[in-house]
Amino acid sequence: MKIISVVICILLFSLSIQAQSTDPKLTKEEREYLIKTLLDSQKETLTMVENLTDEQWNFKPSLMKWSVGQCVEHIALSEGLLFSVSQQALAAPANPDWQIKTANKGRLMEGALAGRMGRAQAPEPIQPIKRAMSRIEIMKLLKEGRENTLKFARETTADLKSHTLEHPFPVFGTLNAYQWVLYIPMHNLRHNKQIVEVKAHANFPKATQ
Numbered sequence: 001m002k003i004i005s006v007v008i009c010i011l012l013f014s015l016s017i018q019a020q021s022t023d024p025k026l027t028k029e030e031r032e033y034l035i036k037t038l039l040d041s042q043k044e045t046l047t048m049v050e051n052l053t054d055e056q057w058n059f060k061p062s063l064m065k066w067s068v069g070q071c072v073e074h075i076a077l078s079e080g081l082l083f084s085v086s087q088q089a090l091a092a093p094a095n096p097d098w099q100i101k102t103a104n105k106g107r108l109m110e111g112a113l114a115g116r117m118g119r120a121q122a123p124e125p126i127q128p129i130k131r132a133m134s135r136i137e138i139m140k141l142l143k144e145g146r147e148n149t150l151k152f153a154r155e156t157t158a159d160l161k162s163h164t165l166e167h168p169f170p171v172f173g174t175l176n177a178y179q180w181v182l183y184i185p186m187h188n189l190r191h192n193k194q195i196v197e198v199k200a201h202a203n204f205p206k207a208t209q
Contacts, residue, residue: 022099024162026178034153034182041188042146045075048195055205057135061198066128068198071191073128073138079145079184083152086180089165090158098162101174106182112171113186149184 026034049057049072057069066074095101133141160178167175175183198204 024094024098024159025157026160030178031153034178034185035150037182037185038146038150038153041185041192042142044192045072045142045188045195048192048199051207053205053207054135056199056207059198059201059203059205061201061203066194066198068195069135069138070128071195071198072142073133075188075191076138076142076145077128078187079142079149082180082184082187083145083149085165086177086183089175089177089180090160090163092163092165094159094162095164095174095176098164098174098176101164102161102176102179105172105175105179108172109179109183109186113183113190149181153181 049068052068058067060067060070158177160181161176164174164176165180167173
């Protein structure tokens with residue numbers, strides 16, 4: 001229930017800031033929303049995994065499904081990739097049609113990502129299946145990646161909204177640099193739901209007494 005409440009709060013909060021500004025720089029509300037969503041989504045992840053045993057961390061519901069550890073590794077790996085993409089967008093020339101091309105995309109991401117609608121194949125570089133990262137390494141990568149993203153979110157004065165890059169999935173289309181950064185916590189929330197599903201499996205190991 002907690003994860004559902006977080007998503008609902010994010011959706012309701014976002015509705016109050018959806019009016020598109022003509023200023024390509026972040027508004028105060030947009031920056032606050034981005035920072036809050038980055039903090040809340042990671043806090044939720046950490047709360048769900050901090051007390052897991054190694055057996056619980058590594059449990060897989062089936063051969064083709066990810067364990068909690070693999071979900072967290074994917075979140076951590078994705079953060080670096082998505083942040084890099086946001087910087088690629090920022091480095092691109094300003095898009096004169098950015099307001100039209102990116103209108104309401106934040107709301108779309110919230111529904112598709114945070115709402116965990118549909119299924120998608122993760123690109124090979126951010127798939128955890130063939131990697132051999134330890135739990136300590138994964139958690140270090142997770143926390144350091146988020147610290148880097150938060151620093152950028154708090155300090156940037158760039159015209160994030162006027163610089164765009166195409167998403168490989170047509171459903172998203174053109175996203176601006178702000179939306180690419182916002183994609184990070186929305187993606188995080190998506191996989192938090194996956195972690196909840198793994199932990200709810202009938203064969204999920206019981207905690208050691």
